[in-house]
Amino acid sequence: MDIRNSKEIIQNILERYNFAAIYSDSCNKFDIETSKNYVDGNDAIDFLYSSATIGSKALGFFTELPFFEVTRYVRAECLFITQSLPKYITTPVIIIKNAEDISTRLTLALKLSAEHKVPVTVVITHNASNNYTYFERANNDLGRISSYISASTFKQSISKEELKETYNAVNNSLMQAFSANLTDNITHISLQHNGYFPEYFIPEIKHDIFKMLNSNVSVYKSEKDLLENFFFNNYNIEFNFKEQEDKIYPQISNLLCPGCPFVNIFARGVEKDTIIFTDIVCKGVLEAYPELNYLTIDGYMGIISSEVRSSTLFIGQVSSYKSHYHNFISKRGRVILLNDSGIPKINGFSTIRHPKKLTQTKNTLYPYSCNNIKKYSKVKVKLHKCSCMKNNNPCSVFEKTLCPAVYKLSDGILIDNTMCNGCLACKVLCSQGAVL
Numbered sequence: 001m002d003i004r005n006s007k008e009i010i011q012n013i014l015e016r017y018n019f020a021a022i023y024s025d026s027c028n029k030f031d032i033e034t035s036k037n038y039v040d041g042n043d044a045i046d047f048l049y050s051s052a053t054i055g056s057k058a059l060g061f062f063t064e065l066p067f068f069e070v071t072r073y074v075r076a077e078c079l080f081i082t083q084s085l086p087k088y089i090t091t092p093v094i095i096i097k098n099a100e101d102i103s104t105r106l107t108l109a110l111k112l113s114a115e116h117k118v119p120v121t122v123v124i125t126h127n128a129s130n131n132y133t134y135f136e137r138a139n140n141d142l143g144r145i146s147s148y149i150s151a152s153t154f155k156q157s158i159s160k161e162e163l164k165e166t167y168n169a170v171n172n173s174l175m176q177a178f179s180a181n182l183t184d185n186i187t188h189i190s191l192q193h194n195g196y197f198p199e200y201f202i203p204e205i206k207h208d209i210f211k212m213l214n215s216n217v218s219v220y221k222s223e224k225d226l227l228e229n230f231f232f233n234n235y236n237i238e239f240n241f242k243e244q245e246d247k248i249y250p251q252i253s254n255l256l257c258p259g260c261p262f263v264n265i266f267a268r269g270v271e272k273d274t275i276i277f278t279d280i281v282c283k284g285v286l287e288a289y290p291e292l293n294y295l296t297i298d299g300y301m302g303i304i305s306s307e308v309r310s311s312t313l314f315i316g317q318v319s320s321y322k323s324h325y326h327n328f329i330s331k332r333g334r335v336i337l338l339n340d341s342g343i344p345k346i347n348g349f350s351t352i353r354h355p356k357k358l359t360q361t362k363n364t365l366y367p368y369s370c371n372n373i374k375k376y377s378k379v380k381v382k383l384h385k386c387s388c389m390k391n392n393n394p395c396s397v398f399e400k401t402l403c404p405a406v407y408k409l410s411d412g413i414l415i416d417n418t419m420c421n422g423c424l425a426c427k428v429l430c431s432q433g434a435v436l
Contacts, residue, residue: 052078259421304333340369376422
């Protein structure tokens with residue numbers, strides 16, 4: 001078990017179950033690498049659905065899920081993934097609001113599709129898809145449903161009665177999976193942020209949440225229309241929720257993981273005019289820090305063993321370091337090793353337990369790597385010291401850290417502690433001292 005970025009967990013699930021037909025629209029926010037597709041969403045739905053009916057596992061990433069109807073049983077798993085609620089519920093919908101639920105709920109969705117032979121929609125919210133959690137790789141597989149094509153494959157339709165029975169069976173399965181998750185005191189609901197939200201929805205089956213919702217329940221301003229329309233469109237029930245001040249997450253195409261080691265290293269441990277090398281390949285990091293130069297650790301040892309007099313720094317993984325390298329770095333050069341192996345110490349390196357202990361002068365064993373980020377204490381913001389808010393300027397800390405844990409209210413810039421790992425890079429980079 002280790003700590004992994006949400007996107008890596010999603011990628012692992014996809015690779016483990018070996019999908020044959022994959023689609024992603026042009027606004028794929030999950031950063032999952034797929035082949036380019038030139039069809040629109042409606043054609044993609046038909047393509048994926050048809051693929052599943054003949055036994056090919058099908059998966060689609062959608063910014064907004066197009067409307068379609070379930071008319072035939074599928075012979076292989078069929079999954080549609082999005083970050084927003086569909087306007088109309090036409091398949092079972094499973095909600096994922098937290099990173100720790102990604103693996104189990106994606107697996108649950110695949111099992112439901114395989115067992116009940118219908119497509120399943122999974123909503124992975126912003127918080128879940130830009131986060132990290134403990135992750136244990138599962139060894140089980142759902143098994144491949146063999147392809148079988150006959151003259152009746154595309155003609156066999158589901159009657160309304162059969163579909164209703166199927167959805168009742170799906171509902172029973174999900175009620176068992178989420179039996180303890182309904183609260184009796186709902187005062188605030190939210191899909192994307194803190195607040196209660198149902199774990200799942202089934203077409204034409206009213207969720208128990210409707211027994212608790214009333215006019216005293218509040219929602220965020222940005223979600224009010226979405227949620228009111230969603231409940232009315234699918235259940236013909238009108239709600240007039242109370243409006244609550246909204247969270248506004250800074251919008252940027254290149255977010256880094258909360259606690260990204262490179263943010264801390266550049267904030268604390270890089271001297272001016274230092275030439276920086278790394279053998280770590282991360283698209284986000286390389287875009288955020290174009291001054292990084294790719295080089296293997298063997299190549300770096302060759303550089304510092306020569307007569308080069310420039311100040312240099314190498315950032316790499318513990319797992320790629322060999323003991324005989326110490327003979328080179330003890331004379332010149334500097335190395336920061338990200339601890340991806342959990343080892344307690346390395347000869348010649350200063351071991352730090354918290355990123356804030358990083359200095360600019362020593363070879364350092366950093367406490368974690370990109371794939372096992374640790375959780376530290378919570379971070380707070382002193383609003384009265386925040387000049388960005390006073391002058392209505394963009395948050396300078398966010399622009400420097402690219403951290404998705406930073407968000408904005410009308411009266412302040414705050415830290416989402418469900419995302420924040422407490423690395424304190426924001427404290428170092430805030431020139432006003434507004435971060436504790």
